[in-house]
Amino acid sequence: MKTTNLALTLALVSPFPALAASHCPDQYPDGIVPVIAASAAWNNLIELCAPHGGFVDGYSPALRVPLYAVEHLTREHVVEHQRNHAGRTDSFRPDDRLPHDQRAELSDYKRSGYDRGHMAPDADSWDTESEYDTFVLSNMVPQAPDNNRELHAHIEGAVRHLAKQEGELYVYTGPIFQGNTQYLHRRVAVPSGIFKLVYDPRQQAASAYLENNVNGPQGQVYKVITPEQLTALTGVDFLPGIKTRPLDLPAPMDSGSFGNSEHRHHHGFF
Incomplete structure (x- = not known):
């Protein structure tokens, strides 16, 4: 596994779409970045572009987690991942492009009872370099x-599976914070839930999975959810100016085949 020093791109993300600029616009549909609501968690949001182009994190130095x-x-x-991947190689590490007071450390998670949960999954990578990029803690909650x-x-x-069917998707994954x-x-915020918003540009359709953490x-x-x-839950418009209809999301399965789901699709658990 390659362990070279990775220079993640950092830039402040403006809360106003006319002023918003990304250093990795190809990760967003039509290069359009999310519109951020004015809240403390989003102040000074930092854009972290993966060096090999696989994803971008909108990172909160206040909460020390990505907000998407x-x-x-x-x-x-x-x-490419399915053809070439021989097994996951863990390389969890702090993001050394961030100072200690803005980043999560491995010691924060040690014996916490929580996993270091990828937001951009390692299994979406296509080679060893793009997989290595996903293991930085600024991509974890x-x-x-x-x-x-x-x-x-399974989600x-x-x-x-849907990306293979449709050809391309834009996928937004992040935490939900509700309650206390x-x-x-006292450093790394623990979310109450997780979302995964999927936008299909071919169908011009989008929907989101919502899970309890x-x-x-x-x-x-x-x-x-729409x-x-x-x-309404996050205070963020992830698809500003993009008109969509509901996307029929596939049910998460307990195996590699897509048939009957053993998970419950529940409409009122939050």
Whole structure:
């Protein structure tokens, strides 16, 4: 595994779409970045572009987690991963482009009871370099193990399946913060939920999965919401100026085949 020093691109993201500029615009549909609501968590949001082009994180130095990861996920990337991937190689590490007071450290997660949950998944990578990029902690949130390793992993697989069918998708993944937010070591914010918004440019359609970030049965149920509902939850318009209709999202499966789901599609758990 390549372990060269990766120079992630940092830039302040403006809350106004006319002023917003990205250093990796190809990861967004038509280069359009999300419109950020005025809230403390979004102040001084930093854009972190993956060096090999796989994704971009909109990172909060106040919460020390990404508030979203955006991927331009293509059929070619999924096929390349399936063809060439021999097994995951973990390389979790702090983001050395951020100072200590703005970044998560490995020690923050140690014995916390939470996984280091990828927002841009390593399984969406297509080679060793793009996989290595995903393991930086600025692409992670504290995630309940049951949710991360089961339902959330199956949702990721369902989205890859859809990308193979459709050719390309834009995928936004991030945390939901509701109620009193807890922190690991008073530093790293623990989300109450996880979202994954999927935009299909061919169909001009979008919908989002919404999950509880908990262990046990409630971590294995999800619901599908609209982009507008996601904006109401997060204060962020992820697709500003883009008109969409509802996207029929595939059900997450417990295996590599896409048939009957064992997960419950529940419409009122939040």
